[in-house]
Amino acid sequence: MIRFAESIEAIAPRCEASPFGCQILSAANAYGFARPFAQFWTDAGAAYGLLDGVMRISGRVEDAEEAREFLKIVGAQRVVCDGENAEYLGLLPDAHGVILHKALHGEKAAPGGEVSLRALYAVLRENEMVGAFEPFYLDLSHRIRHGTVRCAALYEATEMTAVAVAALGGEAALITAVAVRPALHRRGLGRRIISKIEAQLGTCTAYVLRAEQENEAFYASLGYVPCGVWRSGILE
DSSP: OOOOSSSSSHHHGTTTTOOOOOOOHHHHHTTTTBBBTTTEEOOEEEEEEEEETEEEEEOOSSHHHHHHHHHHHHTTTTTEEEEHHHHTTTTEEEEEEEEEEEEEEOOOOOOOOOOOOOHHHHHHHHHTTTHHHHHHHHHHHHHHHHOOOEEEEEEEETTTEEEEEEEEETTTEEEEEEEOOOOSSSHHHHHHHHHHHHHOOOOEEEEEEETTTSSSSHHHTTTTTEEEEEEEEOOO
């Protein structure tokens, strides 16, 4: 049976060893359990996190029929989960790819320093990775204040040249965005920004949701290996 979750303790066991769990825990730790736009549920095997119409599922869905009806009732506009849950739910994917992971062994998470969110947004925008500025800023600044994300940036003089963002979830983290200014590609900045965000994560498992046929050699060269597939889409 799917029921409301009212505490981190209720969802945390179903979010372990999962990139989707990182996203769910990051949102729950930032927004709590009383906001209408950020809601959380569990069943016997999975945690569900709905933020601004996007439902993320971590763990293993117990009852596909119940879950499908539940997703419709709560108004999930899109669902993001692993391939097994996507198939079980009959998800019609609009995007898909490979889940990558890497064990990080930093002795201590390095301090990140202050990053201009407007400049970070500009780099992501140049790479067509974000929408409107205001919701982006409100969400990311709130998560930063609550310590549920890490941001890293590289500079040349005063210009921000590359950025990375990671969502924190217990003993794991999901690197959610990596971008280099388009005019500066093929200069090693991608490798450097990944190294910088990893240093801020300390000892943990780092995940990446790599889009199908994108950046395969790049992440392999950095030690990230496949551990599953992900799907994003809508119900039939």
